[in-house]
Amino acid sequence: MLLILITIWAVLFYYAMLDEIYDSLDDGLENQKLLMVQRAAEDPTILEQNDPEFKKHVYDFTLISKKTFEEFKENYRDTLMYMLNEKDYEPVRLHESAIAINKKHYRLKIITSMVEEDDLAKDLILYLFGLYLLLIASVLVLNNLLLLKIWQPFYTLIKQLKDFRIEKNTAINIPKSNIDEFNLLNTTVDKLIKKSTNSYITQKQFIENASHELQTPLAISINKLELFLENNALKKNQADDITTVLDNLNKLTRLNKSLLLLSKIENHQFENENQVNFTEITKNIVVDFEDMAHHKMMKVNITNNGILNYQINEDLAVILLTNLVKNALIHGQKNEIIQIHIESKSWKISNISTSEMLDENTLFTRFKKYSTNKKSTGLGLAIAKAITDKYDLKLKYHFDTTHIFKVEFP
Amino acid sequence: MKILIVEDEQEMLNNMRQSLEQELYIVEAASNFKSATEKIGVYDYDCILLDIGLPDGDGLELLKYLKKQGKDDGVIIVSAKDSLDDRLKGLDLGADDYLPKPFHMAELNARIKAVLRRRNFDGNTLVEIGNVLIDTESRIIKIADEKIILNRKEYSILMYLIANKTRLVTKTALAEHVWGDHIDQTDSFDFIYSQIKNLRKKMDKATITVEAVYGVGYKLEVE
Structure with a gap:
């Protein structure tokens, strides 16, 4: 995404830049022309020199007919010229205009070296790539340092929630934050946990209390039946019935003991190791x-x-x-x-x-x-x-x- | 033998009283902390069955009070709360035993007998019943002066039945006492029968016999 944005921006920037360069070059050439016209008035010899290849100067006067002069249109264009230092043809900006000096008509060509578009593009790409890397780096740094710091309370909370076990009865340490949303989240989580913990404890206590409360009635019933069996001359089927009731009460007792044992394990009542x-x-x-x-x-x-x-x-x-x-x-x-x-x-x-x-x-x-x-x-x-x-x-x-x-x- | 039952549940109290009176003990009862304190202060008992969950006070305080008075009555704590903490605290304070509710009457009998034996027959470890003589220390058993060998479980069964002699001992009570609490879930207590059979075989010359009752349990009869 960033890359696409930067590319589009680079293209726009390139053309805007180029446009501005041409504009200022052309202004310079125009100015040069006016200077040349002034100079030619003072020193007409420059009108005579024939330098179509721009070997000696950056300008060249060519005598033209009146008709050509009248039809002539000023123009700017790009052309190639051999550069000694670069040993290559490089683009130059050429300004062609027609002037009249001392009733003679000349065509004036002025050149100026101009920006090398391929180099410019190359440089631009290089710098943009640099910018891109810099942006990425700063985004990463920002993300890691700043955002992480901002989200710190959130992650602290999440980590605690992940480790939270309701049966372990560990309190959650809610971090303080300057951010309203986090505070809202914290208080909501806090409320939720307190509510769940309370209902968990209530439920646990209920099981525990119920089991305890069952012990005495169970004991009374079992003992009563044991004494009844012992002290009465019962028929076989009567004794069998009593035995069945006793067996079931004993089963209830075991169930109750097992439930109590479970609560005890969960209540950490076996801590000696x-x-x-x-x-x-x-x-x-x-x-x-x-x-x-x-x-x-x-x-x-x-x-x-x-x-x-x-x-x-x-x-x-x-x-x-x-x-x-x-x-x-x-x-x-x-x-x-x-x-x-x-x-x-x-x-x-x-x-x-x-x-x-x-x-x-x-x-x-x-x-x-x-x-x-x-x-x-x-x-x-x-x-x-x-x-x-x-x-x-x-x-x-x-x-x-x-x-x-x-x-x-x- | 004088026994005090401290218990706030009337029916629980009645059951215990009925069972203990069948053993010909003199049974007294207190159903709250206050009357229990009064009774303990005035009389001596051979054994006190103490429910520590009293409505008007902590039974453990009674135990402390008892020991402060310098009395050495035997104490069995009876509690609906089978808590390790209470058990340790109780035994620490000088209780002889700890019996969680619910329990079988036969178990209560056996525990009381054990406490009474320890208290009243110092040094005397011999139990005589019919023509059977048992040394509870060395676990040597003689029938008409003839030594017999019982394995650990047969010995436990015999001692338990003797503690409850002429009374019904249900299979459940016997199994839980001899094989421990965790035997509880087994699908039947039929396996007890083979042990009883072995015991009977080894004791065929004794004047005490193990009788089956209804299929509910067993009873030790003295001829």
Whole structure:
């Protein structure tokens, strides 16, 4: 764009310039003519010299007839002349006019060297190119220094917004600015964030409070039924009914505990960290589950290919691995082997199951259930995900004949 | 044995009282901070079940008060808020145990028994039931003077059933106690049965038996 503008401007400028040059040259030649006429009156010898090639002078008088004189029209034109210094034919400006001195008529030719158009054009292009570079350079400098400085508050805000995580409860530091638009943007963003954070906190507190408030009624109901079962001689079907109610209350309790655990993880209530040996806790967890595995005729194999230590809250590490192991055991097929593979930067568990590949996008969301398992809360993997998120670990799922869950450590 | 229940939820209190009276404890109750302070100030208890979420005061303050009085009543904190902070604070202040709501009655029983045993039988680690003698320290079990070997889980099951002897222990309560909280989501507690079977086999000479109740749970009967 700039280049096109400059080119158009250059052409216009060139012709305007040329026009001005011709104009002033022609004025000069005209003046010269008048001077020559004066001089010829004083010194008629100059009228006699014959110098059509302009070897000696820059002028030449030629005697002409009266008729020619009368018909003669003054003109300016360009012609070429050999220049000694340039060793080339160069354009010169020639002024032709007819004058009458002492009743004799002469044709007067005066030349003057003139601007070399090709050189002029060449120079012009060169200088314009220089101008162009200069313009570009100054635009860049302006952009980088000035604009960047002006937009600084904007970029500061954008960067903070990019890193903003509502669950981390980090405040956004709104930069002060002299520009009204930025201030408007800042206050709007500030309001929006405060509003979102408030509703997020309210929602979180609601879940937390609801869970807490549910604990006591749950405890009362469960205990009452336990005592009822114990103290009454019930028929089999009556006892079965009570047991079903109890089982469901217990399920509710687990659900509630899982929700509370999630809020606790998000509320940073597990802040103590130490170096945890994942091989060690994996072994303990597998031992805890061996009866259940045995019952399903499954086997859990651990292979170790490196030491995996990580700075983490130990309770959360145990919960993370427990949920993944439990998941594999619940959904795994009977008589099959569950494979746990530990490397120095990853922990992987795979199980064979009748189910197809699961959708990784929804797998870790709350209450997403893929099985008809009555006792599953649908929160196990969401909890695992919350823990991995907290410690910047990656929890991945993929499927190739077996279902594989992998925790990657940085 | 005298037990004080500090609990503001009337029904919760009734349940605990009913269960504890079946164990033949003398049970007293306080439903707020003020009456609890009065009772603690006047009487000695073998064990206090302390709900720390009282409407008119912090239960932990009661614990502080108790310790300031130089009393060594056993204290089990009962809380609807299973918070690590409260647990640590409570145990730091000298509580014996921390039991988050909701809990199974069998679990409450077992915890009280454990506290009472630690308090009242200093140094005596022997438990005798029927013709079974258990050293809780060395975990040696003798049936009619004959040593038997139980694995870790069988031992846990047995001790839990003994703590709740002649009372119903639901499978859920048993599973959570022996296998831990995280066993919860498993599709059935059938795997408990194989452990019970092994336990019965090893204890066929004992005068105590593990009876199945309805399919809901188990009960330890003494002949």
